[in-house]
Amino acid sequence: MSLDFEKIHTPKTLSHEFELQPLADTLAAKPLSAAACKLIDMPKNEFLDTEEEINVIEAALYILSVKFDTLPQEERPNDRDKVRLWITRNRGPVMEQLISRxxxxFHAQSIDLMYKDAAAMMDERLVKVLPKDAREAKTQR
Incomplete structure (x- = not known):
């Protein structure tokens, strides 16, 4: 059995063509795995016997990217702090939906690490969408 690594997997239930070029480039550079697609496409009343954390994180990143890409322009966060706030507000429901399948x-420690990893990776992904001056701005604390 040979795998076609050139094929970009997209979930059947959440296929999306990205408008934001940095998000499209990220998906083209690192295609979604078949396991992450399976997790996204699963009916709500079905469960997987075992799954690796990376597939949950990868599926969450894809779903969050689609959510961000489909936001109307006026609702999209336009600075680093607002992006982080958007991630914090949207990450929980997405992760819970995937983890519950x-x-x-998973152990509580694994779930905590998945939340942190997903937030950091999503921040890194979305900062590329921001205008250049907003990317370099230091966050105020």
């Missing part, structure tokens, strides 16, 4: 459940 895996049995036996």
């Amino acid at each position: 895996v049995e036996p459940p």
Whole structure:
């Protein structure tokens, strides 16, 4: 059995053509795995026996990217702090939806790490969408 690594997998239930070029470039450079697509496409009443954390994170990144890309222009965050706030608000429901489809459940420590990894990776992905001056602006604390 040979794998076609050139093929970009897209979930059947959430196929999307990205308008924001940095998001499209990210997906082209690192295609979504078949396992992440399977996790996204699963009916809500089905569960996987085992799953790796990376597939949950990868599926969450794709779903969050689609959510961000489909936001109307006036609702899109336009600076680093607003991007991080958007990630914080939207990451939880997406991660919970994916994590709940895996049995036996992940350990609390694994879930915490998945949340942190997804937030950091999504921040890195979305900062490329911001205007150049907003990318370089230091966050105010």
